Amino acid sequence: MTTTLRTAVVIGCGTTGTSLALALGLAGVRVTLVDEDPRALEEAVSLGAGTAWTPGQPPADLVVVATAPSAVVDALHSAQSRGLGHVYTDTAGTKDIVCAEAELRGCDLKGYVPGHPLAGSDAAARDTAAAGRFTGRPWVVCPYETTPDWALETMDALIEVCGAYRIDLAPHVHDRIVAELSHGPHLIAAALATRFADSSEAFLGLAGNGLRDAVRSAGGDPWLWGDVLAHNAGPVADVLDRVTEQLARAAAILREGDASAPLELAPTLEEGRRGHAALQRAGERRTLRDAPAGDRV
Amino acid sequence: MTTTLRTAVVIGCGTTGTSLALALGLAGVRVTLVDEDPRALEEAVSLGAGTAWTPGQPPADLVVVATAPSAVVDALHSAQSRGLGHVYTDTAGTKDIVCAEAELRGCDLKGYVPGHPLAGSDAAARDTAAAGRFTGRPWVVCPYETTPDWALETMDALIEVCGAYRIDLAPHVHDRIVAELSHGPHLIAAALATRFADSSEAFLGLAGNGLRDAVRSAGGDPWLWGDVLAHNAGPVADVLDRVTEQLARAAAILREGDASAPLELAPTLEEGRRGHAALQRAGERRTLRDAPAGDRV
Numbered sequence: 343m344t345t346t347l348r349t350a351v352v353i354g355c356g357t358t359g360t361s362l363a364l365a366l367g368l369a370g371v372r373v374t375l376v377d378e379d380p381r382a383l384e385e386a387v388s389l390g391a392g393t394a395w396t397p398g399q400p401p402a403d404l405v406v407v408a409t410a411p412s413a414v415v416d417a418l419h420s421a422q423s424r425g426l427g428h429v430y431t432d433t434a435g436t437k438d439i440v441c442a443e444a445e446l447r448g449c450d451l452k453g454y455v456p457g458h459p460l461a462g463s464d465a466a467a468r469d470t471a472a473a474g475r476f477t478g479r480p481w482v483v484c485p486y487e488t489t490p491d492w493a494l495e496t497m498d499a500l501i502e503v504c505g506a507y508r509i510d511l512a513p514h515v516h517d518r519i520v521a522e523l524s525h526g527p528h529l530i531a532a533a534l535a536t537r538f539a540d541s542s543e544a545f546l547g548l549a550g551n552g553l554r555d556a557v558r559s560a561g562g563d564p565w566l567w568g569d570v571l572a573h574n575a576g577p578v579a580d581v582l583d584r585v586t587e588q589l590a591r592a593a594a595i596l597r598e599g600d601a602s603a604p605l606e607l608a609p610t611l612e613e614g615r616r617g618h619a620a621l622q623r624a625g626e627r628r629t630l631r632d633a634p635a636g637d638r639v
Numbered sequence: 640m641t642t643t644l645r646t647a648v649v650i651g652c653g654t655t656g657t658s659l660a661l662a663l664g665l666a667g668v669r670v671t672l673v674d675e676d677p678r679a680l681e682e683a684v685s686l687g688a689g690t691a692w693t694p695g696q697p698p699a700d701l702v703v704v705a706t707a708p709s710a711v712v713d714a715l716h717s718a719q720s721r722g723l724g725h726v727y728t729d730t731a732g733t734k735d736i737v738c739a740e741a742e743l744r745g746c747d748l749k750g751y752v753p754g755h756p757l758a759g760s761d762a763a764a765r766d767t768a769a770a771g772r773f774t775g776r777p778w779v780v781c782p783y784e785t786t787p788d789w790a791l792e793t794m795d796a797l798i799e800v801c802g803a804y805r806i807d808l809a810p811h812v813h814d815r816i817v818a819e820l821s822h823g824p825h826l827i828a829a830a831l832a833t834r835f836a837d838s839s840e841a842f843l844g845l846a847g848n849g850l851r852d853a854v855r856s857a858g859g860d861p862w863l864w865g866d867v868l869a870h871n872a873g874p875v876a877d878v879l880d881r882v883t884e885q886l887a888r889a890a891a892i893l894r895e896g897d898a899s900a901p902l903e904l905a906p907t908l909e910e911g912r913r914g915h916a917a918l919q920r921a922g923e924r925r926t927l928r929d930a931p932a933g934d935r936v
Contacts, residue, residue, distance in 0.1 A: 412901075460845060480845050509845070522834060523846045527853045529904075530831060532911025533885040534824060537878075539913035546921035548757060548777050548806070549820045552856040554922050556824050559849040560915040564908035568901030575893035575900065581834075582890040586883050588830040593879040596872035603872065604709075604865030607826075611861035614829025616836035618857040624843035625851050 346492075347371055347499035349402040351395055351426050353417050355379075355386035356566075358433045358461065359408030360471035362504065363391035368473050369503040374399060389471060395426075402427040404496050410566050411436045411573040415443040422450050429496040430454045435520060436573035437484045437513035445486075455497045456484040458516065459506060477505035484513045518577045525574050526581030528559050528567060535560040643789075644668055644796035646699040648692055648723050650714050652676075652683035653863075655730045655758065656705030657768035659801065660688035665770050666800040671696060686768060698722055701793050704729040707863050708870040712740040719747050726793040727751045732817060733870035734781045734810035742783075752794045753781040755813065756803060774802035781810045815874045822871050823878030825856050825864060832857040 348371060352363045355377040363373045363386065373392030377383040383394055405427035407417045411434040418430055430453055434440050441456050459481045481501045485494060501508050511519070535557035538546060571578055588610060595606045645668060649660045652674040660670045660683065670689030674680040680691055702724035704714045708731040715727055727750055731737050738753050756778045778798045782791060798805050808816070832854035835843060868875055885907060892903045 460847060479847075482845075519842065519845060523842075523850050527831060527850050529889055529907075530827065530882075530886065531853055531915075532908050533882050533889070534827060535912070535914030535918070536885065536907060536910040537819060537881070537914060538917050539910045541914075541917060543921060543924065545816065545820075546917055547924065548779075548816060549918055549921055550757060550776075551922070553820055553824050554918050555852040555855045556828055557911070557915045557918060558852045560908075560911040561919070562912070564905055564912055565901070567908050568904045571893065571904055572900035575896055579890040579893040582886045582893075584834070585827075585830050586886045586890065588833065589827065589879045589883045589886075592826055592830070592868075593876040593883065596868065596876040596879075599872055603869035604862070607865045607868055608861055610826075610833060611829050611857075611864050613833040613836045614854070614857040615832070615859070615861055617832030617834060617838075618828075618854045620835050620838060620843055621832070621846055621851050621854060622858075624840060624846055625848070627840065627844065 346496045347403050347503065349400075350374075350404045350406060350500075351376060351399075351402045351421070352392065352406045352408055353377075353421060354408035354413075355382040355391070356408060357471050357475075358459070359406065360386045360389060360391045361461075361473065361475035362406055362408060362433070362459075362500075364389065364471060364473035365476070365504045366500070367392060371503065374402070386471075391471070399426075401425050403429065404500060405430045406500070407432040407434075410434070410569040411440055412569050414440050415447050415449065418444060418454060419447050419449050422453070428453060429493045431457045431497055431500065433457060433459055434573070435524070435570045437482070437511075437516045439573050441484055441486070441513045451486050451488060452490055453493055454486075455489055455493050456486075456513065457497065458482040458484075458520075459501075459504065460520075474505070479506050480509045481506040482509050482511050482516050484511060484516060517574050521574055521577030521581050524559075525571055525578045526585070528562065529571065529578065529582060530585060531557045531560040532567075643793045644700050644800065646697075647671075647701045647703060647797075648673060648696075648699045648718070649689065649703045649705055650674075650718060651705035651710075652679040652688070653705060654768050654772075655756070656703065657683045657686060657688045658758075658770065658772035659703055659705060659730070659756075659797075661686065661768060661770035662773070662801045663797070664689060668800065671699070683768070688768070692723075696723075699724040700726065701797060702727045703797070704731075707731070707866040708733045708737055709866050711737050712744050712746065715741060715751060716744050716746050719750070725750060726790045728754045728794055728797065730754060730756055731870075732821070732867045734779070734808075734813045736870050738781055738783070738810045748783050748785060749787055750790055751783075752786055752790050753783075753810065754794065755779040755781075755817075756798075756801065757817075771802070776803050777806045778803040779806050779808050779813050781808060781813060814871050818871055818874030818878050821856075822868055822875045823882070825859065826868060826875065826879060827882060828854045828857040829864075 350366050350371050350373050352359045353376040366373050374395035375392045376395045407414050414432045414434045459476045460479050647663050647670050649656045650673040663670050671692035672689045673692045704711050711729045711731045756773045757776050
């Protein structure tokens with residue numbers, strides 16, 4: 343337990359909120375929970391993530407808004423109006439619109455540190471809350487120019503408790519990065535996977551692990567993902583355009599039916615293999631904490 | 640060891656050929672190996688896959704042509720001319736062009752059973768030869784109308800030795816299936832992965848396992864894959880067209896920037912989730928051997 347973080351309110355008991363709450367609880371932080379859905383709240387409580395928040399509690403050291411992106415600013419504004427805590431953060435997977443809306447809406451920016459923990463999302467555990475969900479993973483923080491040190495100190499305590507490491511990025515830079523690394527690939531996996539929604543068992547039985555890997559991220563919650571994608575529309579559309587263009591070119595090469603097709607496809611396949619290798623190497627390098635982020639993005 | 644399969648020649652000591660040879664050897668079949676590349680041959684021999692083929696050997700019970708698709712018919716014709724064996728098969732990932740070319744070229748079709756073992760391609764072991772590579776996996780066989788039972792019996796013995804199970808498909812049906820399940824997804828993974836070929840370590844360090852899963856199949860040999868894709872051009876182009884169209888529609892929805900974007904994206908995301916779930920279920924049902932194949936393809 344740190345001195346700056348002894349009590350916390352977690353608003354939104356989905357996988358992210360519950361995982362955070364579990365990590366906070368393990369570190370000795372007293373956590374109270376809020377969720378509009380009584381069943382979600384009950385489940386989080388039953389997992390030991392905390393107790394239900396009740397009116398009249400003294401303000402917490404930290405309030406975490408762990409809702410879908412489109413619900414963050416409403417929840418933040420309401421929580422600040424009611425004086426639920428001293429420092430506020432969110433966990434939304436998009437930051438540009440959220441940060442701008444919080445400002446427009448008149449939220450108290452001095453006490454609000456926009457954040458996004460990049461979950462490891464171990465394929466098997468994607469939808470399972472766990473205290474270790476953010477261990478060893480980057481946690482993007484998008485401070486305003488005016489964000490005071492005392493707010494960042496509380497944020498640092500949260501990140502430390504979760505075993506993550508902090509990376510500061512401008513909101514629009516964050517959004518372009520996650521469009522490339524997560525949002526775009528998610529839509530591509532979903533588009534690929536639609537083909538198999540109504541296929542016969544016999545057909546699907548011929549599929550190998552490569553295909554199952556390729557569509558794994560399509561297993562995420564469609565409503566949460568629709569919200570995330572719409573909140574990062576421009577950068578995601580740019581990723582889709584690029585991939586669409588490459589695939590259309592490959593299809594044209596194949597349709598021409600020239601003997602030179604393998605040669606013409608080679609640059610894409612070779613570059614794809616290099617990209618695959620680069621990602622594999624990055625996965626094996628987990629000690630990247632001190633490397634500068636955001637360059638060559 | 641079966642009575643119909645006591646000796647075999649394996650032409651092509653890549654991952655597939657070497658894996659087959661190892662499985663045959665384990666079952667007591669005497670295996671001799673051929674490869675134009677002396678280093679590939681040497682490596683297979685050093686792995687215990689067999690001994691180098693030498694001229695003057697009596698014809699083997701089975702000759703397996705385990706080369707890239709475009710090299711199969713040449714190798715088959717040459718092997719048959721030299722009388723290397725009684726029954727011949729190949730392992731190429733495309734069948735329509737290979738089967739037609741073998742006929743046009745005047746290969747002896749009575750002794751040739753076109754085949755394609757669908758490797759499990761456990762991501763980690765994709766490029767590693769192993770006797771168990773085909774265990775529990777389907778092995779597509781595309782007999783000609785004139786293929787005699789004695790040739791199929793030898794083929795069955797090979798499939799049994801490898802622990803696989805046989806599925807008979809027409810060549811063009813096979814090609815459409817693998818375009819959907821393997822070739823199309825491979826190109827999509829490659830196109831997605833190209834983006835990361837020259838990215839900074841800091842950027843790639845933010846990637847999660849979901850992205851690494853999505854691009855995993857892009858790690859395959861670009862030259863072999865170019866050959867495979869060019870040999871299955873039409874069906875692969877059809878898959879790319881479908882996915883391209885979906886992604887272009889999604890990009891258009893995102894660019895419109897309407898508040899209804901999440902609603903408009905929902906059908907693709909929801910269908911993608913259903914497709915993902917169907918593929919996961921299929922992966923858990925490994926005992927599909929007796930199910931009828933090819934329906935609803």
